[in-house]
Amino acid sequence: MTNVSACPAAPYERNKTATSVTVLDLFAGAGGLTQGFYAASRRFVTERAVEFEPAAAASFAATFGEKVYAGPIQDWLVSEEVPQVDVVVGGPPCQGFSQLGKQDPEDVRNQLWQPYAHALSRANPKYFVVENVPAFSKSQQLQDFRDATTKGGLIEDFDFQWRVLNSADYGAPQSRKRAILIGHRRDLPFPGFPAPTHIGQHQTVRKALKGIKRQVTDTLLPSRSMQYAGRTLAGPFRTSELHLSRDYAELSLNRFVHIPAGGNRFDLPESLLARCWKEHKTGSADVMGRMHWDRPSVTVRTEFFKPEKGRYLHPTEHRAITHLEAAKLQGFPDDRLWVGSKTAIAKQIGNAVPTALGAAIGRLLLERFL
Secondary structure (H helix, E strand, O other), X not given: OOEOOOOOOOOOOOOOOOOOEEEEEEOOOOOHHHHHHHHHOOOEEEEEEEEOOHHHHHHHHHHHOXXXXXXXXXXXXHHOOOOXXXXXXXXXXXXXXXHXXXXXXXXXXXXXXXXXXXXXXXXXXXXXXXXXXXXXXXOHHHHHHHHOOOOOOOOOOEEEEEEEEEHHHHOOOEOXXXXXXXXXXXXXXXXXXXXOOOOOOOOOHHHHOOOOOOOOOOOOXXXXXXXXXXXXXXXXXXXXXXXXXXXXXXXXXXXXXXXXXXXXXXXXXXXXXOXXXXXXXXXXXXXXXXXXXXXXXXXXXXXXXXXXXXXXXXXXXOXXXXXXXXXXXXXXXXOOEEOOOHHHHHHHHHHOOOHHHHHHHHHHHHHHHO
């Protein structure tokens, strides 16, 4: 692998001006929410971001500039002064709100709302945003967060409301529901939620993948690496360089051939069924399913490159969607940068908030700064 001494200029780096709306991005990942806010207006400028995963932090830095603390938020809170900003955004890891997480009271992920709240109290923003999986809306963590806004609580000067929003209703070519919590300082009015713009006219997989060649031969990332936070990481790579397939086993290829447009594992002949599928004739119809050209895609998760994980087969080709195609379904532009292995980049893509939803939230909040 050929090492490069420095990352190329961050394509979306911005400097603060007198009219900037400053943002603190916590649990930032590769910057999905920041990408959406930047798409909404050039007035949004990231003051600081915090991300634990080194590859995701490097992707954020490569794209938006060296504004990332690459480490646990708990360490950041004791090692740096929290900047005063206009808006705080972030999404604590959703694994902490899984059934497994709730069954383990010692799971540290269950308490990650606390460092978010500590940062919020110090940053004293006008508004804040929390995004997470829909199950967050029924979790004990949400109730704990609500309790922190009551008199004597850690963030008693703030209030919030939440809703589950579908990204497809805001122009994303993907049906992806997220619990969105929008908060405000108590001396300011609640800003509301963004009004849906695409109900009844959802964007489609066909439109999102327009112009992308359907046949894919490459399987490996370009030979390129960089130094970040004392580590050597693959990259950076433009989104447009991620049109990569996999080396499929013959059995997998035979299965793909037998799955028609819009089909799934239930279309396979008995000879091609996995043992678990033979024993379970019911269940998810998305497993080993093909995406539909003229609908939004299903939720793009972190293992979209594995057809056995969901409806991730290309609508017509005998392969799963590529990293490029997944990124386009999330709304990422061709020139943004990614760092890490194929698996690490897939995780960054799958964990991100679709750009269209982030932009809708950004436009809503921007109205409060006009």
